[in-house]
Amino acid sequence: MHLLGRTFDGFARATARQSAGFALTASWLELPELERAVLHGDALFDGRVDLALVVSDWLPALIERGAVRDLSGHLPPDHPGGWSPSMWQLQTRGSRVYGLPYHDGPMMLLYRPDLFADAGERAGFAARFGYPLAPPVTWDQFLDVARWFTRPGLHGTVLAGLPDGHNDVYDFLLQLWSRGGDLSSPSGPAAVSGLEFLRRLHAENLVDPASLEWDSVASGERFAAGGAAMMVNWSGYAAMCAPGSVACAPVPGGVSLNIYWVLVVAAGCSSPERAYEYLRHVATPEMDVITSLEGANGVRLSTWRDPRVRALSPCYAVMEEVHRTVVSPPPVTAWPAVSEMLSAAIAGAVRGRSEPGEALLAAAAEIERVLGPTTARVTPGRRRRPGKASS
Template identity: 25%
Template sequence: MSRTMRSFILILAITLVGFGWTAAGRAQSAADIAVKAAQKYSGTTLRVIWEAGLQAQDPLTFSGPEWKRLTGITLQVVETPFPEIFSKIVTAHLGGSRDFDVISYVPAWQADLVAAGALEPLDPFLDKYMPRGSLDDIHPTYRQWLNWKGKTYGIFDDGDVFVMYYRRDLFAEPANRAAFRAKYGQDLVPPRTWADWDKVCGFFTEKYKPTLYGCAIQRTEGQDYFWTEEAMRNNGVRFFDPQTMKAQINSPPAVRTLTEMVNANKSMPPGVEKWGFIEVFSAWMAGKVAMIVTWPPPGRWSEGYGNRVEQLKWLPETKVIGKVGYALPPGGHPELAAAFNLGVSVESANKEAAYLFIQWATSKETSLKRVMLPFALRDPYRLSHYASKEYRALWPHAPEYLDTLKSGAERGLLDLAIPGAREYEEALDRATVAVYAGTPPKEALDKAATEWDQVTQRIGVDKQRQAYQEWASKPNAYPH
């Protein structure tokens, strides 16, 4: 063999070995890469701000201990009630404190948190550690939440979406089907419009009250704006005039929407105006309502999934196992209400370690385990979650549940996410609560619209116009 040939073979072998190592490296999962890279930070403590209650049980009892076992890094969880998370993040940042390393935040707040300078851009870490294509498994709708003005600030971590749960047995009862058709001339099926919702709700209430009422939706302050935003957009409302940026939440369709929401309360249980998540959920579990619209967790709890774990011992015993149906709420375009991103605090002294925890926690393998925790409130958001054979086998109707969540993500409506989003939300929430307390809808919405215009003027009309037009151009901003 000639020297030239031997040299060629040697070079080829080195190249192939090098290629093999590269391919193997690329074949590593995002979780494996994060764990290996994070081990050099063993002994470090990361402070993470997380919603208090069941949400925090994930980092406290699962992902925190597992991350420490794998890397030697300790998670210190700062439990914070949901209404205080935004202000706590901003206050810590403005004070220059290092209160947090990892920030669990609502994507709709991202514009404000970026404008305040509170979030570290993640692109350098993604380029260094994230395998190409790993984020493609996140549902396309939810991937819209990762970026702001061309930079990545958070990795999506919670597939919140409103779902309509209904009693299969009541809808299938022959006597109910015959009576409903006789009264309305149409089939008794899960309602696809709010007008049909009122018919079905009123029908069941009239027949079964006070033992059972036709429907319930939470109406107490703090989160009412989610249902108002959803219903308004399904009725054709646009939040702003895209040219003048004048608020449109007091337009005739908006006033009609809130009027319809007030009228719907008449067929709900007495006192529903003060009902929150717990009251609605408890009534559903007890078999005292035929339909509800809320977040994904009740869909699995009411089928008995995980109800025996320590964290869920407080749950009322479910009386509707095997009777739960899943559908999109009336209008067909549910609110993608809240959700969470995981980001890195700009003040963190451990930014890379914080990012690596996020990459591991949101990875395909780890996130599936987390969304299957019965108590932690993180909901499916990856395409692989919806298709998971393990998840789909958890209870008989789990496949229908997951298919509904996926459909909701595809057709769902993004929360308003422009600078000032939290202030806009709070103003609309106050208006909705006021209407439930007796204020005329037009009066309440006129006040809220004035408050919206004041926020817009303070931030800057031109700035808000640009931000709103960019947000409104997203496929899930308005029904399509």
């Protein structure tokens, strides 16, 4: 069997250990190349690929194309109870299931506990802002903390500003949803307020100007190197940091983003029964622990609670809590195109080329043109409706 996936050491190491006895080979591609192969090419149809590791954003298009097989009847015996319900929502259509959850690390607040525990920092912050220094729970507090810690050699926070339709859009969606908005009104007050907040972080130099060209990995590396006091990013990046140098908490505003990686069986798979057997094997509790031990993030509840896994990263201690309030992008086939439109609007606004309201209004018109006036009214499913956030 042949597996196709994204270049990431954690994926490569984990699947190598998990494939003993399955004669599995793997090819790893950078994200844009993988997207072209599975979304726009014939990789999942022509028999070259049996299994693929794909991001949940792509599932609506893959399902519509008939590029992935229904796994109903071939699922693990404890499906779905061994996982958080949020780990099955995006690949399930009625009674049909099109992917096995493999890797997930929802967005969290990552922060430096040494800075937040320092007596001098705590006294100075309280004197300036009138309340105790602590991991922020609102975006107003996030701004205060970022302003306090921004100084020569240190920024308050870090962003992944590369306009690639991924983390720049995800940061915007967190702002949108935590302000009570959704994508049925991508140029409404909540959207404009959220984009103005992101622009303010850049305008006040609370982030490194170079972050405009960083993807999520680069921003995670910058944080791990000590370049910022905190960041909102994928929780898996906590594993990049030295032991004891990072702590994790829920995202300010009360909502997190959930986008995860799933194993799918290609429509052109030459040995589907063998592929189904491999998926059930990988889904066992011990194999899922191996996913985490090798540098990716396992997805089972038992994995998140396992002492071996909790010793790897502080993110696992709050993983279940965060998953109770996760939201995902809407399951529409045109989402990749929509995210590119939003990315262009975000890039224009944070770089000062356009005003947030104007940029989002233009993006909303493009989104409606692509999705249509009815289907454009898309609202993602969520575990609960968060309260309206400030800022």
